[in-house]
Amino acid sequence: MSSTDAVPTELLKRPKRADALRNYEKVLTAAREAFAEGGEATALEEIARRAGVGIGTLYRNFPNRQALLEALYLGEVEQVCRSAAEFADAEPWDALNGWIGRLVAYIGTKRALAGELQNYLDQDAELFATSRESLWGAGRPLLTRAQEAGAVRRDVTIGELIQLVVGIVKIPSADPEQVDHILRVALDGLRYQA
Amino acid sequence: MSSTDAVPTELLKRPKRADALRNYEKVLTAAREAFAEGGEATALEEIARRAGVGIGTLYRNFPNRQALLEALYLGEVEQVCRSAAEFADAEPWDALNGWIGRLVAYIGTKRALAGELQNYLDQDAELFATSRESLWGAGRPLLTRAQEAGAVRRDVTIGELIQLVVGIVKIPSADPEQVDHILRVALDGLRYQA
DNA sequence: GACAAAACGGAGGGTACCTCCGTATAGTTC
DNA sequence: GAACTATACGGAGGTACCCTCCGTTTTGTC
Structure with missing residues (x-):
């Protein structure tokens, strides 16, 4: 369950900043959990909250739902x-x-x-x-x-x-x-x- | 294609008013068209507009999407x-x-x-x-x-x-x-x- | 420690769903 | 056909969610 290499590193032109990488993972994990628990219609703001990041950060990593x-x-x-x-x-x-x-x-x-x-x-x-x-x-x-x-x-x-x-x-x-x-x-x- | 008997009359306790029946049909027809043309995500307000009725009328006939x-x-x-x-x-x-x-x-x-x-x-x-x-x-x-x-x-x-x-x-x-x-x-x- | 680039976060604009209630109309009674 | 009541109409507005924008903060480098 330790998710360290889950980032698709193939296309990253330059290395991301450490905090950005952390947040990317946190959002992905929170999304997995939230969709499993609360159903597919869970609000993205709820996912950001769970991940402990701002909604802006979520949208920087994933431009839309x-x-x-x-x-x-x-x-x-x-x-x-x-x-x-x-x-x-x-x-x-x-x-x-x-x-x-x-x-x-x-x-x-x-x-x-x-x-x-x-x-x-x-x-x-x-x-x-x-x-x-x-x-x-x-x-x-x-x-x-x-x-x-x-x-x-x-x-x-x-x-x-x-x-x-x-x-x-x-x-x-x-x-x-x-x-x-x-x-x-x-x-x-x-x-x-x- | 003439849709006269499309109302499920089985459970109507008392006869609806004539205008209500007309509007019910208009909404259903508009919805059929709109979903066919514009996809499943068409806004209900758009359907009401097409049907030529207020959004309130749509929701009286169909409590939700x-x-x-x-x-x-x-x-x-x-x-x-x-x-x-x-x-x-x-x-x-x-x-x-x-x-x-x-x-x-x-x-x-x-x-x-x-x-x-x-x-x-x-x-x-x-x-x-x-x-x-x-x-x-x-x-x-x-x-x-x-x-x-x-x-x-x-x-x-x-x-x-x-x-x-x-x-x-x-x-x-x-x-x-x-x-x-x-x-x-x-x-x-x-x-x-x- | 200073600086620039990168990333953060949340306020707020836009849109869609649905509710509520003052207004209008159909159907009934005389 | 006028008066009356139950029924239905319509759209303003509350709520929730999606997504953008930008002033502030953090990271990494020199």
Whole structure:
């Protein structure tokens, strides 16, 4: 839970000041907590208060609500991507399934975040496309391996597979068992060529 | 398109005044148009302006944003339910598929509305549950018939099927062809018992 | 310790949601 | 058709939130 390297250092032209970095982290952490507790509609001023910074500081780091949500989102996606490596040694079908399980678990805890994000998608699809690419990159080897082993129909792309899973899991049904079953049915469908 | 009987007359204790009824319709129509044109985030004051009524009148008919969205939503769902009757005479699998096609088309045009609604779902699931029931009631005979004909695996419920379709179609992908393909893969999965 | 660049924080402008209540209108009764 | 009452109208204004702007403070450097 120690979050030291959570800053996307790739594009920082010059090093930030130490206090600025601290505040950036504090806002991100407060936002994570606040969205989890109080729902996706939590006021940004409340988040600034929790973080112990002024509203101006929040907005300097994240020009608008969407930017803050995206920053959270990107961090989470990165985690899922990294988890793909864990399944490199398993049987093709099991590996794919295992990683999908991770994806499902991730979406389950962050459903509110995902929902809010969908509202902003049309406005700024750029950053979202980037993260989608990395998610695809992480999952594609698993899918390809499963297809080459004959465990999955070959006309499915990794993008389709992920969207299928995301679409199902994001369903606002009260019953998680039902969602599980739907997912299982859909994944069964992957195994047979039409 | 003539909308005369769109008022849910079931629960009206005493007849509304004629002008009140007129305004109710005007607001609903304006809201439909405004949400279609300007997106789900259109201000309610803009809708009142379009309808040619005061904001107070809008709020008397629909106590809050959610109520207005729900009223629109219910009307649309009813339409999809009615369309199920059209497929009573087709082959079992084709009938089911045909109706699903309707469902897809409906969601496609109303994606924004569906998205906005999802935000409010947790707050007031009551009315939503009612409309879900009627959607299930409309689709269940088609599914049952397909199952009895051996065309669809028997462990799938109508609720699961609908949620599967909704989940997939609501995916915010830019490419409709891809969504179609995902849907086809998922529906293929329905035919085989695991 | 002095100085410039960087960052801070919160007052305040703008907008949207929703409420409240004085005014206007529909429907009824004679 | 005039008088009357219940019903409905409309928009001013309170509240909350988003975001900007700028005077003040802090950091890092020489």
